[in-house]
Amino acid sequence: MDERIKIAVSSPVQVGGNIMSPEQLVAIGTLIGPEGKIEITPFRQLYAEIPAHREREIAERLREAGLEVNPSGFTTKSLIACNFCKGAEEAGLDIARQIDAAVAGIPTPAPLKVGYAGCALGTSEPLLKDIGIVKMRNTFDLYAGGDPKGIKPSFARLVLTGLTEQDLVPAVLKLIDYYKEYAKGKEKFSKFVNRVSIERLFLIVSRTIR
Ligand code: SF4
Numbered sequence: 782m783d784e785r786i787k788i789a790v791s792s793p794v795q796v797g798g799n800i801m802s803p804e805q806l807v808a809i810g811t812l813i814g815p816e817g818k819i820e821i822t823p824f825r826q827l828y829a830e831i832p833a834h835r836e837r838e839i840a841e842r843l844r845e846a847g848l849e850v851n852p853s854g855f856t857t858k859s860l861i862a863c864n865f866c867k868g869a870e871e872a873g874l875d876i877a878r879q880i881d882a883a884v885a886g887i888p889t890p891a892p893l894k895v896g897y898a899g900c901a902l903g904t905s906e907p908l909l910k911d912i913g914i915v916k917m918r919n920t921f922d923l924y925a926g927g928d929p930k931g932i933k934p935s936f937a938r939l940v941l942t943g944l945t946e947q948d949l950v951p952a953v954l955k956l957i958d959y960y961k962e963y964a965k966g967k968e969k970f971s972k973f974v975n976r977v978s979i980e981r982l983f984l985i986v987s988r989t990i991r
Pocket of ligand 1: 865866867898900901904
């Protein structure tokens with residue numbers, strides 16, 4: 782029997798949120814075929830099981846249909862962004878797309894979720910993500926260590942405030958790089974943040990951008 786793998790399929794970061802067109806859903810169903818399974822994850826990705834030898838072809842055709850394709854498992858997930866209800870410019874659609882392109886699919890010690898909200902109402906729940914970004918008028922606040930799982934969930938805590946658009950991608954990548962370098966085995970990001978401390982992360986990220 783053919784080896785099967787899982788790929789992560791998602792809609793692009795866009796005004797309106799996590800929307801797929803009927804044509805995109807047909808493309809997914811047609812390419813995956815009747816043998817494949819599709820799992821709806823709680824983090825804005827569909828996990829599709831496909832034959833390993835067709836990975837490249839299927840990924841290319843899904844991208845042609847306007848979808849994003851990333852590895853599943855121990856990676857940074859696609860950006861979990863809000864609906865940009867205040868409009869693309871006001872809510873920061875461009876920078877959210879840049880963050881998504883920079884982080885989605887990076888191999889990490891444990892699965893890592895990055896959340897983005899275009900205003901302080903935070904309807905995408907950024908403080909319940911491993912890394913959270915909130916747009917505050919013309920600057921951004923960066924949070925780390927949120928964990929909604931278990932009976933003792935925790936909110937992400939503020940690492941840096943007043944970040945500019947130019948700071949944002951390097952700051953988020955620095956957090957991910959530091960986690961990859963110093964995590965113990967498969968340590969969850971929230972545990973890692975508690976162990977190394979928010980103060981330490983503040984210093985590490987500050988040095989990168991200032
Ligand atoms: S976080 Fe703000 S801009 Fe984004 S959908 Fe929610 S209310 Fe709208």
